[in-house]
Amino acid sequence: MNKTTTLLITILITLLAMPLTAQAHMETQNEGTVRIGISKIVAHPALDAIEQGMKDYLAEQGFTITYDTQNANGDISAATSIAQKFKSDKVDLAVGIATPTAQALANVFDETPVIFGGVTDPLEAGLVPSYGPNTGNVGGASDKNPVYEQVKTFAEITGIRSIGIIYTSGEANGVQLKDMVQNAAEQLGLSFHASGISNSSEVKSAALALAPRVDGFYVGTDNTVVSAITGISDVASQYGIPFFTADPTSAEGLDYFMVWGFDYYVHGRKTGEAVAEVLSGRKTAGEVGTLFSTEPDEFELWFNLDVAEKLNIDIPQEYLDSALVLYSE
Secondary structure, eight states, X not given: OOHHHHHHHHHHHHHHHSOHHHHHHHHHHHHSOEEEEEEESSOOHHHHHHHHHHHHHHHHTTOOEEEEEEEOTTOHHHHHHHHHHHHHHTOSEEXXXXXXXXXXXXXXXXXXXXXXXXXXXXXXXXXXXXXXOOSSSEEEEEOOOOHHHHHHHHHHHHOOSEEEEEEETTOHHHHHHHHHHHHHHHHHTOEEEEEEESSGGGHHHHHHHHGGGOSEEEEOSOHHHHTTHHHHHHHHHHHTOOEEESOGGGTTTSOOSEEEEEOHHHHHHHHHHHHHHHHTTSOOHXXXXXXXXXXXXXXXXXXXXXXXXXXXXXXXXXXHHHOSEEEOO
């Protein structure tokens, strides 16, 4: 047997030993690019940051990728149409940024890997059978926040006795956040008020309806609400109510009192890690499971000192010392 024949046999044995996903990735790379479809429920700074963080991470890992990015503009039926488009286009992998688009992709794809980002509770949303590794084709990164700790800290600093939240009643993510804030409020002895909306155009009117009944607003990671967060900022300023947001990416230029949440660009890079695991063949999407952000450096704490002064709120020095941003004009 000559050296050439021996080399060919060795290559063949190596390919047969490789996981199927790794072989598919290698074949796609040889063709030039991997095709990834990205579906976002809406365009706003946090979700855009997830997309950019993911793309940057994958580029740094050396993947050559062609992206098809679609925006559902808050329309669930559009999210389903986008998923069907990706299936017809035979993308190699689909990414759902936010719960409704991830759900639409998971409902359409049975075998093609689906990776999610910006999903608060993938188990409750029916995306995964468990948080850990599983045999399915769906996995990704969760942006679940420490809601109880957020509400507790916000209430302790401001002295509020009632809290209000606006949520998207037709989205699992929005309803889950509302329930989490309500549970926190009940445990802390706070009065709780909520207003459900169906689209971003209703956010400001919902804030106006809640304002006379609450001492403070909580804004979580409800994407439809965050896309119209300026309306809440305007109402909070008008009524002299402090508002908390869990989304630093969307907070600049607003009259927030306090921000405590993820750096969504970093969260996007974590989403990219999940994608890379699948493209490299190291894991299936199900084996990736759900990646959570738990490290302190993945969160940011901001205070608006101008708003604090206007509302006569004294922020304890320990919080000021740990804040990343202390805003003052």
